[in-house]
Amino acid sequence: MPVAQRALRGLCSALLPPEAGGPDPGELSQEVLRFLESQPRYVRPAVVAGAACLDTASALLARRRLESLPPATREALLRRLTASQVGSAALDGLKALVLLVAGAERFAGESIGSARRSPPARPDAELDVTPSAAWPSTSRFDAVVVGSGAGGAMAARTLARAGMSVAIVEEGRRHGVDELRNSHPLQRFATLYRDGGTTGALGRPPVVLPIGRGVGGTTLVNSGTCFRTPQAVLERWRDEAGLGLADPDTFAPYLDEVWRMLQVAPVPLDVMGRNGMLALAGAEALGWRSAPLERNAPGCGGCCQCAIGCPRNAKFGVHLNALPEACAAGAKIVSEARVERVLTEGGRATGIEARRNDGSSVTIRAEHVIVAAGASETPPLLRRSGLGSHHHLGRNLALHPAVGTAGRFEEPVVAWHGVLQSAGVDEFHQSHGILVEATSTPPGMGSMVLPGFGRELVAEIDAADHLATLGAMVADLPAGRVHGTRRALIRYDLTRRDGRRLVEAIRVMGRVLFAAGASEVLTGIPGSARVRSSDELDEAVDRADPRWLHVAAFHPVGTARAGSDPERFPVDPTGALRGVSGVWVTDASVLPTCPEVNPQVSIMALALAISAGIAS
Ligand SMILES: Cc1cc2nc3c(=O)[nH]c(=O)nc-3n(C[C@H](O)[C@H](O)[C@H](O)COP(=O)(O)OP(=O)(O)OC[C@H]3O[C@@H](n4cnc5c(N)ncnc54)[C@H](O)[C@@H]3O)c2cc1C
Ligand code: SF4
Missing domain, CATH: 3.50.50.60 (FAD/NAD(P)-binding domain)
Structure with missing residues (x-):
């Protein structure tokens, strides 16, 4: 078996063990390899090298390839390798890729089905476009x-x-x-x-920074959202x-x-979906300002696929x-x-x-x-x-960085049934620069935020339809720079003030979720991934180090x-x-x-x- 495939099979079986109900590692690794073909040339070697390192560590420490270890030993090995924050961050990168592919595959039928369920709200516009070849x-x-x-x-x-x-x-x-x-x-x-979709900013923490092209x-x-x-x-x-x-x-x-x-018009309540409704309910219970977001989406049917083209x-x-x-x-x-x-x-x-x-x-x-x-x-x-x-060209980059949290509810939420970004909580916007928006990902494409690996992760994925998901952005100081001439190389060093704001944003989102009735909140804070009460939330937030948060940004400006x-x-x-x-x-x-x-x-x-x- 080629090295790349063997290494990826090992990674897939460790993250999502088939013995616990995860997908077949052979098929999933093939899908990951296929997806890597659509990525820039440097991504595949980096991913394969990361997976091969894990497999080699398994051979050295447990004397067997990762995939052939019993599931509990695989998990123990991953736990050992991710005990350090560096190891944990490295595994997070690989996990994000594998879970993106696994989740999108799992929900592909549903995504395409809901995309086709009703006719387009309007035909394609008349554009005078000529490909450069002609x-x-x-x-x-x-x-x-x-x-x-x-x-x-x-x-x-x-x-x-x-x-x-x-x-x-x-x-x-x-x-x-x-x-x-x-x-x-x-x-x-x-x-x-x-x-x-691999663009990002280097720094501590690194920031995922997707940018459209077309x-x-x-x-x-x-x-x-407008x-x-x-x-x-x-x-x-x-x-x-x-x-x-x-x-x-x-x-x-x-x-x-x-x-x-x-x-632009407010999101209609009948297409908003339960994810947004829970955010509004949580904010209302706290007496915090909130409202359906205003959007430029006349005729939106709430299929939750905005991020991959409506x-x-x-x-x-x-x-x-x-x-x-x-x-x-x-x-x-x-x-x-x-x-x-x-x-x-x-x-x-x-x-x-x-x-x-x-x-x-x-x-x-x-x-x-x-x-x-x-x-x-x-x-x-x-x-x-x-x-x-x-x-100053290229300097003064601000990103409006964002963090996400999820709350578990007894009743199904199915956050991807409804508008992708639907309701806003702006109670702390003027005072702390924190803007909370109820945001889901397209079906299956958000499972990379779920904590853990092995049996825990498979169970999380199976119960993902009970999670409501919020994102919060913080108004940041210009702390980044775009270097490069042939290609952009982006550096962003989150300031201490904005790091604290991001951590506080997790507290705000957690409180909204608990107030809406969540039984636990997935904080995204390494070491305190799961909290079950407001007190636990406060402890987790007070201990959190912004340099290890999972940060994404969608709004680069100012260069x-x-x-x-x-x-x-x-x-x-x-x-x-x-x-x-x-x-x-x-x-x-x-x-x-x-x-x-x-x-x-x-x-x-x-x-x-x-x-x-x-x-x-
Ligand atoms: C996932 C996501 C969700 C977002 N959601 C929201 C939202 O809800 N509300 C909101 O207000 N904002 C949102 N944004 C941000 C918003 O869409 C952007 O801020 C805005 O589109 C930026 O406009 P722009 O003209 O600067 O660049 P873009 O809209 O990015 O346009 C730049 C264009 O230039 C092209 N280009 C680049 N280099 C070259 C070159 N050398 N030659 C030819 N063409 C080139 C690119 O391919 C691109 O098409 C979101 C962004 C992302 C990534
Ligand atoms: S949720 Fe997004 S993708 Fe789906 S119909 Fe509305 S605007 Fe389009």
């Missing part, structure tokens, strides 16, 4: 927009409506509703995210960053326009509104073209050069270049274009922030990149700080404000 090698437009996500789509729409000829260049491809209804959840996960950018995979930028944040951007556009009165009409275009075209990502409106005004989208450089001559933008998948190049000449590649990709693009000399001080802000208050003329930035990079709420509306409104300035 696009001429040279062309000319008034403006070229790099990236078709939240910020790029909004800028393209504004410029095209102002009468400019506009090309939007997107690295990913178009994903239509038929594909999303009919393909396997793992395939959707692997194709809709940059690097197959026509529509991250709005293809986001949860559809917030207007809080007044206090806008005032800070105006007063401390000197970003005049953010003056609340100036900014309000831009927010209004985005809100209208996205058709199979009903209900979630109203920019591929269904801003991009078709841009195309209706004449804009053209070039897909599967990675922009390598912004071209300049004599200090002025002259266009972009992009690479097709076959390595050949495409040049688009334009006097206006709008960079909207996202907070992680914009700094490397500007650097490889020779436009990265500003000392080319806009403001008035030329020393501190790479982008000026009109959105123009300093040091060159004709280059603007309209994505999450330009936000001066964490907006403290889910950011898509803020990004789109700022992109609208900047591009309205360019057009005029």
Whole structure:
């Protein structure tokens, strides 16, 4: 048997022993290997090496390969190897992968069935998309927009409506509703995210940081939650960053326009699902402020698959509104073209050069270049274009980091029956920067957060339908940096203040879950994974070390922030990149700080404000 397969069989049998009702390790390891084929080249060797280390440890310590040990010995061995926090963190990475594959496989039939149960809320939008293979090698437009996500789509729409000829260049491809209804959840996960969903930030703790890639950018995979930028944040951007556009009165009409275009409305109670209802009930019992979240998902059927692309075209990502409106005004989208450089001559933008998948190049000449590649990709693009000399480019990265908890209820919750992100508890938002949102994952894709391994883990998975799941984000200080020129390399060092905020967020979520009637709470805190009372929760939280939490983030911003001080802000208050003329930035990079709420509306409104300035 090849080394890779033997090592992965051992890992699968140790994590999910078939003797305890886990899946067949041979079949599961094959599925893991198949999934690894869709991942970037460096992932497979890393996973196989990790699994092989475990197998070798088994051979050395127990004189037998992992898979051939009795289940209890396998478990004892894993317990010994994960006694240290480093060992435990290493196993967590492998476990996340195996459980993602096992869970998605187990629920694939249900996911596809519920995706197809009712017809799409609307057909795919009319988009003028040409894959780069069929696009001429040279062309000319008034403006070229790099990236078709939240910020790029909004800028393209504004410029095209102002009468400019506009090309939007997107690295990913178009994903239509038929594909999303009919393909396997793992395939959707692997194709809709940059690097197959493996992006993250290095640091203590490391942060899982998924980023969308495709026509529509991250709005293809986001949860559809909408917030207007809080007044206090806008005032800070105006007063401390000197970003005049953010003056609340100036900014309000831009927010209004985005809100209208996205058709934002509160989650209807009849599709919310029990996960959200329990969050509301828990908050109400505590007397805490809470409400159904507002979302851009007209026609949502509550199938809980937003994070792998909405199979009903209900979630109203920019591929269904801003991009078709841009195309209706004449804009053209070039897909599967990675922009390598912004071209300049004599200090002025002259266009972009992009690479097709076959390595050949495409040049688009334009006097206006709008960079909207996202907070992680914009700094490397500007650097490889020779436009990265500003000392603060790539710095000031804020992530709005998040932690999750789950509460066990006597009655089934089936958190994945309903809206993926459905209800919010904002009692501690203004005072502590903690925003709680009832959030599930697509069916089966969240089991990696369950504690333990072996029999305990199999039992947890079998009872996962009794768990309600919450996530909480904390408004963070800028503590990260995007390095790199060819590729983004992200570093994020959680500050002490924000580490404490994350830990406090676990307390807040735990209290909501207990107040809603949970018999126990899975905290996600290593060493105190399970608590059965508020006192135990307090003890666990008081002991928790933020450096060992499982942290994820979905809202990177601030890496080319806009403001008035030329020393501190790479982008000026009109959105123009300093040091060159004709280059603007309209994505999450330009936000001066964490907006403290889910950011898509803020990004789109700022992109609208900047591009309205360019057009005029
Ligand atoms: C799982 C998840 C859930 C989320 N949920 C919410 C939510 O509920 N509410 C909310 O407000 N926000 C949410 N967000 C965040 C929100 O979607 C993003 O903040 C927003 O889409 C960022 O907009 P952007 O324009 O900066 O970048 P993106 O939307 O990421 O768009 C950038 C685009 O540029 C393309 N690109 C990058 N480099 C190049 C290049 N060199 N050449 C060509 N193209 C390139 C990318 O492929 C991508 O399509 C979520 C994010 C994730 C990952
Ligand atoms: S829950 Fe998400 S994926 Fe499902 S219909 Fe609603 S918006 Fe679409």
